[in-house]
Amino acid sequence: MSTPDVLVVGGGTGGYSTALRAAALGLTVVLVERDKVGGTCLHRGCIPSKAMLHAAELVDGIAEARERWGVKATLDDVDWAALTATRDDIVARNHRGVEAHLAHAGVRVVAGTARLTTARSVRVEGVPGQGALDLTARRGVVLATGSRPRTLPGLVPDGSRVVTSDDALFAPGLPDSVLVLGGGAIGVEYASFHRSMGAQVTLVEAADRILPLEDADVSRHLTRALKRRGIDVRTGARLLDAEVRKAGVRARVRTVRGETLAVEACRLLVAVGRTPVTEGLGLSAAGLATDDRGFVAPVDWTRLETAVPGVHVVGDLLPPPSPGLAHASFAEGLLVAETLAGVPSAPVDHAAVPRVTYSSPQTASVGLSEAEARARGHEVDVDTMPLTAVAKGMVHGQGGMVKVVAEKGGGQVWGVHMVGPHVSEMIAESQLIVGWDAHPSDVARHIHPHPTLSEAVGEVFLTLAGRALHQQ
Incomplete structure (x- = not known):
């Protein structure tokens, strides 16, 4: 299948x-991958990191059982080899699943490094048993080469003392102390993990708050929670040297404050963002170029x-408003496949893509922050409810909140923001509310189960619809 x-x-x-979607629509498909199908998310990002964060949650649960519930449990040790x-x-089971799914769909997977030679053709180098292979597409080429971690000048990752998010969880053993540079989702998650595992953690963010792209109240609640856990959170701070x-x-x-703080740590994690991978892709041969x-x-x-x-593009190669999240990439892939097959497909609503940080506590949001809504000229009504105001929130005891931003006078819901367990x-639910342009009254007439954390979502919408129950 050279064409x-x-x-x-x-x-x-x-x-x-x-x-997968293109094959399901009856198109012949060749997918070229130089490493393993599944990409960063499966092998170095989303899946392994969330597996480790689940282990961290179990460790935290032992401490909570002992200190809060009178269950006299103790943690003897963390068997790092068993955990990893x-x-x-x-990861391996997920990888085999993706490979099997592609094979079942009839997608031909070619191992090697692809370089564009024209707008519809690539040369694949390093193909096992073949060396080089030339391929041409009849309908279109889709660029999906992803991203890699950004680094800082003078910091050369070595996989042990200086690490990036790609190799942090694969570094040897558990360090006693960690300095995390970057307070976005990746940095916060890794800071949370290492703190759960007993490390002393310093988290440094150049912006004036962690998770600077989220609603300010999300940042405030999470900062407070991380500090309660013993993480030294430093915002408005910059690395001078290391x-x-x-x-x-x-x-x-x-x-x-302009002071110089000396930090000694067993490991330094650079989590200052990611950058698209386009080196060697041959964009100019196809008449393409990257932006600045x-x-x-x-x-x-x-x-x-x-x-x-x-020539289409999906995933981390896309600039904002694409958020560079795996679930957004799935939606983008579906759109492009359907476009190439000539099937009507709705554009991806990137504003309605949910965002999650899997720290302890977690954050989750969808839509506009309060500041963004006001900046766009909306007059808004805002209601916030602490999770400790509902019984299930008291049971969990981690604090947190639900915040809803809606058009003033009961109009469209612009954003929903949460901090707390799970x-x-x-x-x-809130992704549907924002995506379907719902009003608070639309949500308020539906019943949330009691006792649950989701009750807080229902309570906020009841209040915004003028039917407050437990909120004063």
Whole structure:
């Protein structure tokens, strides 16, 4: 199959979802991947990190059982080898599942590194048993090469003392102390994990708050919770320099007050964002170029098609408003596959893509923050309810809140924001509320189960609809 209908370059979440949907629509598909299908999310990001965070949740549960509930449990030790073996088994089973799904769908997977030679053709180098292979697509090429962690000048990751999010959980053993640079979702999750595992953690963020892209109340609640857990959160702070030593790293940090803070840690995690992978892709041969941030921007967001007809882009190669999240990549892959098959498909509503940080406590949100809604000229009504105001929130005892931003006078819901235990499992309802342009009264007439954390969501919408029950 040297001339498939669709040629997908990159087998991460955006790439393999494109391939699966295109094949289901009757198109012939070749997917080129130089590493393993599943991409960063499956092998180095979403899945292994959430497996480790679940282990951290179990460790936290032992402490809560002892200190809060009178269950005299103790933690003898963390068997790092057993813990990582379970993580790796979860990843491996998911990997085999993706491979089997692609094979069952009839997608031909070619191992190798692809370089565009024209807008519809690629040369694949390093193909096992073949060396090089030339492929041409009849309908279109889909670029899905993903992203890699950004680094800082002078900090060279070594996989042990200085690590990125790609290798942090694969570094040897559990460190006694960690310095995390970057207070976005990745940095916060890794800070939370290492604190649960007993490390002393310093979290440094250059912006004036952690999770700077989230609602300010989310940042405030999470900062308070992380500090209660003993994490030293430093916002408005910048790394001055770092010296890698035999036993770890010694760094100097400029604090928000202009003071210099010396931090010694066994490990330094650089979590300052990710950058698109386009090196060696041969964009110029196809008449393409990246923007000044390294993204491959589409000219038609309803089709995710570039300035070169027939060349589409999905996943982390896309600039904002695409959020660079795996579940957004799935939706983008579906859209592009359906576009190439000539099937009507609704554009991806990136504003309604839910965002989750899997720290302890978690955060989850969808839609506009209060500040964003006001900046767009909306007059808004806002209601916030602490999770400790509902019985199930008291049971969990982690604090947190639900906040809803809606058009003044009972109008459209612009955003829903949460902090607390398991809010990652609560946000799907709010994604529908925001995505379907619902009003508080639309939600208020539906009954939330009692006692649950989701009750707080129902209570906030009752209040905004003028039917407050437990809120004064």
